[in-house]
Amino acid sequence: MRITLHPDGNLRAVLTGLPPLIKLDLPGPASVREVLLRAGINPLLVVAVIRDGRTIDKDSLLSDGADLGLVGPLSGG
Amino acid sequence: MKGYAGKLLRFDLSKGRAQVQPLPEELVRDYIGGRGFVAKLLWDELPSGADPLGPENLLIIATGPLSGHLLPASGKTHFGAKSPVNGGYADANMGGHFGPALKYAGFDLVILTGRAAEPSLLVIDDGKVELRPAGDRWGMGALEAEERLKDDLGREFELLTIGPAGERKVRFACLSHDFGRQAGRCGLGAVLGSKNLKALAVRGTGSLQVHDLKGLYAKAKVAYAKIKAKPGFKGWTPEGTAGITDWVNQVGAFPTRNFQTSFFPGHRAINGRAVVERLKLTDKGCFCCPTPCGKYGHTRTSLGEAFVEGPEYESIALLGGNLELKTIEEVGYANFLCDQLGLDTISAGAVASFAMECFEKGLITEKDLGRKIAFGSLSSAAFLFDLMARREGLGDLLAEGVKIAAERIGRGSAGFAIQVKGLEWSGYECRNAPGMMLSYLTADVGAHHNRSWALGQDVAGSAASVHDLITAGGKGERMAKAKVGGQAAKVIELQHLRPLFDILGICRLQYMELGFEVVHYEDLFGLVTGRKMSWEELLKVSEKVWHLTRAFSVREVPGFGRAHDLPPARFFTEPVPTGPNQGHLLKRAELERLLDEYYAARGWDENGLPEPKTLEKVGLEDVAAALESA
Numbered sequence: 001m002r003i004t005l006h007p008d009g010n011l012r013a014v015l016t017g018l019p020p021l022i023k024l025d026l027p028g029p030a031s032v033r034e035v036l037l038r039a040g041i042n043p044l045l046v047v048a049v050i051r052d053g054r055t056i057d058k059d060s061l062l063s064d065g066a067d068l069g070l071v072g073p074l075s076g077g
Numbered sequence: 078m079k080g081y082a083g084k085l086l087r088f089d090l091s092k093g094r095a096q097v098q099p100l101p102e103e104l105v106r107d108y109i110g111g112r113g114f115v116a117k118l119l120w121d122e123l124p125s126g127a128d129p130l131g132p133e134n135l136l137i138i139a140t141g142p143l144s145g146h147l148l149p150a151s152g153k154t155h156f157g158a159k160s161p162v163n164g165g166y167a168d169a170n171m172g173g174h175f176g177p178a179l180k181y182a183g184f185d186l187v188i189l190t191g192r193a194a195e196p197s198l199l200v201i202d203d204g205k206v207e208l209r210p211a212g213d214r215w216g217m218g219a220l221e222a223e224e225r226l227k228d229d230l231g232r233e234f235e236l237l238t239i240g241p242a243g244e245r246k247v248r249f250a251c252l253s254h255d256f257g258r259q260a261g262r263c264g265l266g267a268v269l270g271s272k273n274l275k276a277l278a279v280r281g282t283g284s285l286q287v288h289d290l291k292g293l294y295a296k297a298k299v300a301y302a303k304i305k306a307k308p309g310f311k312g313w314t315p316e317g318t319a320g321i322t323d324w325v326n327q328v329g330a331f332p333t334r335n336f337q338t339s340f341f342p343g344h345r346a347i348n349g350r351a352v353v354e355r356l357k358l359t360d361k362g363c364f365c366c367p368t369p370c371g372k373y374g375h376t377r378t379s380l381g382e383a384f385v386e387g388p389e390y391e392s393i394a395l396l397g398g399n400l401e402l403k404t405i406e407e408v409g410y411a412n413f414l415c416d417q418l419g420l421d422t423i424s425a426g427a428v429a430s431f432a433m434e435c436f437e438k439g440l441i442t443e444k445d446l447g448r449k450i451a452f453g454s455l456s457s458a459a460f461l462f463d464l465m466a467r468r469e470g471l472g473d474l475l476a477e478g479v480k481i482a483a484e485r486i487g488r489g490s491a492g493f494a495i496q497v498k499g500l501e502w503s504g505y506e507c508r509n510a511p512g513m514m515l516s517y518l519t520a521d522v523g524a525h526h527n528r529s530w531a532l533g534q535d536v537a538g539s540a541a542s543v544h545d546l547i548t549a550g551g552k553g554e555r556m557a558k559a560k561v562g563g564q565a566a567k568v569i570e571l572q573h574l575r576p577l578f579d580i581l582g583i584c585r586l587q588y589m590e591l592g593f594e595v596v597h598y599e600d601l602f603g604l605v606t607g608r609k610m611s612w613e614e615l616l617k618v619s620e621k622v623w624h625l626t627r628a629f630s631v632r633e634v635p636g637f638g639r640a641h642d643l644p645p646a647r648f649f650t651e652p653v654p655t656g657p658n659q660g661h662l663l664k665r666a667e668l669e670r671l672l673d674e675y676y677a678a679r680g681w682d683e684n685g686l687p688e689p690k691t692l693e694k695v696g697l698e699d700v701a702a703a704l705e706s707a
Contacts, residue, residue: 006308007308008307008308008309008591008592009591009592009594010309010533010589010590010592012592013533013534014533014534014536014537015537037543037546037547040543041543042537042540042541042542042543042546043546044327044328044536044540044541045533045536045537045540047320047321047324048309048312048313048320048324049312050308050309050311050312053311053312054311054312055312055320069307069308069309069311069312070308071308071309071312071313072533073324073532073533073536073537074309074313074321074533074589074590075318075321075390075526075527075530075532075589075590076318076321076389076390076391076394076503076504076526
């Protein structure tokens with residue numbers, strides 16, 4: 001299945017070299033956490049995962065074509 | 078002078094006299110606006126040695142060139158004075174609508190001096206300025222006073238009020254606006270109270286000239302679209318800053334039980350989702366903001382019910398985990414009490430938690446207070462807030478802040494008085510976060526997070542590697558001991574970057590939280606003002622201001638230097654007892670090494686004083702000369 005990741009500026013600020021767009025082809029069903037690891041991203045550095053405008057849990061199972069926004073570490077007000 | 082209103086209002090409260098002047102061109106050229114104006118005017122105009130709570134202190138209200146224009150999140154207003162917390166540099170910033178209204182009334186800057194003869198209200202109604210008696214509003218809560226004054230004057234007036242804490246010069250009293258927005262830090266509400274001023278009211282119906290109106294509209298439209306297209310827009314906005322509560326716990330940086338530890342097991346009951354599901358009635362945004370992070374809601378507890386804006390992240394951290402309040406309703410109610418009394422939620426939470434720990438250790442007693450207090454008790458928190466805001470009994474000592482309170486209580490309490498330079502620590506525990514620790518130690522006003530926020534870099538450095546996580550089957554909740562060293566350059570970069578938004582008069586959250594690119598701000602600045610300045614050139618101004626605020630504290634605080642940049646002993650003697658950072662701490666020698674690295678990178682001497690050549694290099698020759706001759 002094909003998964004697309006969009007790391008935001010905060011995530012790319014702490015993981016230098018991470019591109020703004022990542023496309024992954026995986027053999028079968030995978031959770032967000034597993035996908036992040038496959039992309040070389042420690043899930044702890046992802047504050048929120050956004051799918052279809054909503055935050056989803058990192059243990060959520062993904063299906064083919066999932067398009068995820070990844071929000072990196074950010075501060076309070 | 079495109080983009081600016083073009084005028085400066087001076088108001089001598091002792092004489093009740095207004096003086097309107099053109100905005101000095103060299104001030105605009107060299108310091109741009111907001112925080113830059115505040116720093117320069119304090120340096121130039123404050124009588125050296127002035128009492129922060131005396132009539133000679135200045136309270137400066139400054140907008141920036143981008144404030145009040147039709148572009149994203151341009152509602153910021155900056156405030157500054159000699160600090161009632163430590164006698165050095167102080168400033169605070171708030172969103173809302175006050176700054177735009179001030180510019181529409183014709184003023185970029187207001188400088189208040191003196192002290193009114195009676196409790197008063199200053200009304201700025203377009204070009205007309207009038208000092209009016211406000212004795213009937215004295216004693217009111219900050220929110221209540223705002224409501225009553227809007228009834229009196231008209232709903233279109235924008236208000237800045239203080240509560241009972243400001244009237245009684247509590248050193249962490251805030252300035253309040255728009256029923257829940259505050260310039261919270263550094264006790265600037267006490268400065269307004271010391272001037273016998275309950276409130277300022279502004280109505281502005283004028284307009285602002287810009288360099289390229291057509292270009293600005295086009296660019297602003299693009300900016301809104303780009304912000305709304307950011308990956309985090311739909312995920313971040315619904316919860317606002319409260320949305321990071323779980324993450325800060327997962328990485329072991331959440332202040333808990335007066336910073337005894339850095340993980341609060343009950344964090345899910347007080348997180349952003351709890352705010353949305355249990356409190357929120359509506360989103361609330363500032364002037365022209367596309368990402369309304371304010372969550373206006375209603376809370377009901379055993380002590381009462383209230384409408385409240387928030388709590389946002391910092392209030393959740395200091396009133397939630399740090400006091401161990403168990404529900405978002407309780408945190409919301411504590412937030413409301415602070416707002417009404419006119420207390421900064423960060424400092425009020427820190428002072429209350431300090432008092433609770435003192436009580437547990439027997440350093441203050443039931444006899445001192447007239448009742449027991451305990452962590453986890455909303456009634457204890459409410460009792461303490463009221464006591465300190467009214468300076469009743471032991472509250473008179475707590476109203477001085479944790480540093481002074483600890484000096485008087487003694488018996489080791491300074492070790493857990495969580496502050497730097499007298500300013501209580503905000504919402505990030507740092508015993509395994511050297512970059513964030515250095516940010517707190519060197520922030521110009523004291524332990525405040527908004528000058529530099531380096532926790533993300535710290536976590537990236539301490540979290541398990543992806544390889545280790547895969548081989549461990551995805552486990553890896555524990556953080557490794559952080560490597561100390563190499564943090565100074567990043568902290569300095571952030572200390573120039575984040576405060577630049579306070580110079581421009583625009584909110585930083587669209588950049589910080591959503592990654593809206595800085596090049597857009599460079600473009601907007603040019604379209605508004607007609608000045609061509611690159612982001613790097615703007616950062617140079619911010620760097621100069623950083624050195625200037627340090628120089629101001631050197632001038633005003635006897636013996637100022639390295640000793641003022643150290644944390645309480647808890648952070649270098651007590652390993653974190655629980656959570657992802659269990660067992661970690663930064664040793665005193667490591668902290669000293671961080672400061673050495675920072676001072677060297679800054680061009681300051683080993684005591685943390687700016688070297689003359691450093692000041693000269695950034696264009697502060699006069700400051701260098703003044704410090705040398707002092």
